[in-house]
Amino acid sequence: MAEEPVPVQSLKEDGITVALTYKTLNARAIMDEVRSPKAGAIVLFAGTTRDNFDSKPVLHLAYDSSPPLALQTMLNIARSMKSKHSLTAISIIHRLGVVSIGEESILIAVSAPHRQAAWKGGEDALEDVKEKVEIWKLEEFGGEEGGVWRANRDGAVGEKVMDGYNGKNTG
Template identity: 55%
Template structure:
């Protein structure tokens, strides 16, 4: 029910030296994300794991579902990763976003950064997450027992009810 068709199998990724971004329908692996950025020059590796919570605005959530046009999302993820890598003088950065159904407690995004010092690592990880949520063309459906809502990937933004056939209710925001 409410499954997004898979556009590909496995993982689609783009990388440059010390920068890795990817999309997958598979469960995310924190150990793999951290291994992608570890480096002898790094005194800190910071990992952010965004998980599906069980409620939104006091309503029980059953699951989330993410969709995208992979070439566009990968291009945006790479642009963000390159900018954050440069601005925070990182040793490495990796961003992986999950697509399709993401159940309660499962991760939808992993951001790993490696920096010479922890302060830059903490700040870079948070800044990267904010940019991903604000700019990357990944669309989220939040599902409740009584139906779904298309929601901005930004926290707390109003949603538009999902109607059968994959569209939205033209009646407006929730």
Template identity: 50%
Template structure:
């Protein structure tokens, strides 16, 4: 059963006021168990804490993926990204993804942490860390988690370009606009 806290990173309870649902002072927000840690944060990601959580004496492989803001998209200069979420649903979706992929690939432990708010170029917006008995299940499981998060989690990305007036408003991006290799996916 998931709980609202974790020994790896302290959590705060979300405010009941709708206007403060994304107030950074109400974060981090987490769901966790002995083998799964899910969190939404506004602060820079604490990668060493996530690796400590996934470390296990049963694991011969520890896989870490960090999604980082790059300085371009589709040949346009990107100045930053910002992320928004529906926290209570996003946490439940991330936990369900972690639980399902953990069972499917026999993963020992799973961490999914997504950053909200502004994420500058070269900063990380998502961390997926898994441990497994062998590397093949760790690689496959971590990639499947990332693809499912992009397809399902109630987290939205806004891209800010440095070459147009869109710097003031940004452009909302669907996470599914590119495949795992970065190739554009055409809408039908």
């Protein structure tokens, strides 16, 4: 019998929440995490699964991670963004497991006294998450293509993860 994945793993500190979950993401809940009377702006980024990659049909994405490493890296990114952009609060949550077409794989919400800081803080946080967090994605293609494990980065080609990676949670 397969072991059930832990539904949500998170780290919190003053004005910062980071989490990994196998559950569907809730945009309203993450916005409520950063809501504050001190903030005049909340910016929400929702990354969704698209139906194609490099002209190939995508059936779905599946994400895997080393949760202790990924959560700590996400926490460090959130701390850095909060300080760098004078954010009131920041919350980052990433899905693990299978994410269907049109569903969110990541939500990042930031609040700040002014909109410019919120916009920039959210964008910088996303770029750092994509570059640094220990999360890998399996792109499942239609037809005989099968799937390819990649580092969780954007790009026309992506960065293929070692061929021997078996897709099992390493956390």
